[in-house]
Amino acid sequence: MKALVKAEPAIGLEMQHIPVPEIGPDDVLIRINKTGICGTDIHIWNWDEWAQRTVPVPLVTGHEFAGEIVEIGRRVEDLHVGQRCSGEGHLIGHHSRQSRAGKFHLDPETKGVGVNVPGAFAEYLCLPAFNVVPLPDDIPDDIGAILDPLGNAVHTALSFDLVGEDVLITGAGPIGIMAAAIARHVGARHVAITDINPARLALATQVADVRPVNVMEEDLKDVMAAFGMTQGFDIGLEMSGNQTALDQMVESLTMGGRIALLGIPPGKSPVDWSRIVFKAITIKGVYGREIFETWYKMIAMLQNGLDVSNVITHRFNVDDFVQGFETMRGGASGKVVLDWT
Ligand code: NAD
Ligand code: ZN
Secondary structure, X not given: OEEEEEOOOOOOOEEEEOOOOOOOOOEEEEEEEEEEEOHHHHHHHHOOXXXXXXXXXXXXXXXXXXXXXXXXXXXXXXXXXXXXXXXXXXXXXXXXXXXXXXXXXXXXXXXXXXXXXXXXXXXXXXXXXXXXXXXXXXXXXXXXXXXXXXXXXXXXXXXXXXXXXXXEXXXXXXXXXXXXXXXXXXXXXXXXXXXXXXXXXHHHHHHOOOEEEEOOOOXXXXXXXXXXXXXXXXXXXXXXXXXXXXXXXXXXXXXXXXXXXXXXXXXXXXXXXXXXXXXXXXXXXXXXXXXXXXXXXXXXXXXXXXXXXXXXXXXEEHHHHHHHHHHHHHOOOOEEEEEOO
């Protein structure tokens, strides 16, 4: 089969022909139809410090996918050949205290598909049946291929009750933009999204009814005044990993505001803790998706009018993967989807 492999400890990925994976008794084999390129895949492509520390070479990469089950292991009972599916890319263990308490997304033994173990940038993927998420007929493969990052957005956005709240999102990457759509969908009052990249802010307005704020040109205080806010935003969703953005968020939040942090800063970042203490701000770190509550809510919202389809800005045949990765690395795109069919 074709697969995009990190073949050498160096920049880039290689298209290789490798054997179709063999499945175990609790696994399924999925024929991949569409995959999404993630920021994580760009780190792996760039072979940055994190990737060098984390990714074994050689490895089939990729973790955002939609496809169809073509084979099931002998102990798998609740899935069938021909079933369309996506799946959770975090492979959890079943021994930790967290897993045994049903908090699967907090399992410290988690391994990542396409990060630690062979991934989905391939014609076939072996996945534990436990991780499979069947796709309803009304969710197309394009959307199925971006449920992983949509799940990050859903997990973060639903960390706090957003009904009637004023929400500030920092970072209009694909995940921040989808979080804006979710905040709207669940009934937030004012939703603003910041970035320093005008293309990203323009895209945000095509996906969600959101106030774009270019922080290079505009002061958030003016945006708050225009909204008629006297105190500040109630909820912050940090989706840039940028230190300045987090600072601005803390400044722009009301007393008792709450922040969910998804963005990953490149290193240790200085934080004005006294500001956080005196504003009595609650901060929650968010990792991955809740397994499988996030998937349940996300699919239900998609079936009830949540529309994030415009966040996909580019589609390429997988043979043109270099173009796909270059588009993503350019920083002006939304999600880039590769077609394996
Ligand atoms: P992305 O890199 O595409 O988007 C980040 C955006 O932040 C970019 O558009 C960038 O221009 C913007 N930005 C940079 N400086 C800014 C500033 N000062 N103010 C406002 N915006 C600024 O990333 P993404 O794929 O949308 O993911 C969002 C974040 O979530 C990333 O940091 C990513 O690493 C992280 N992430 C975390 C998890 C997790 O499990 N915690 C999972 C997936 C992604
Ligand atoms: Zn991803």
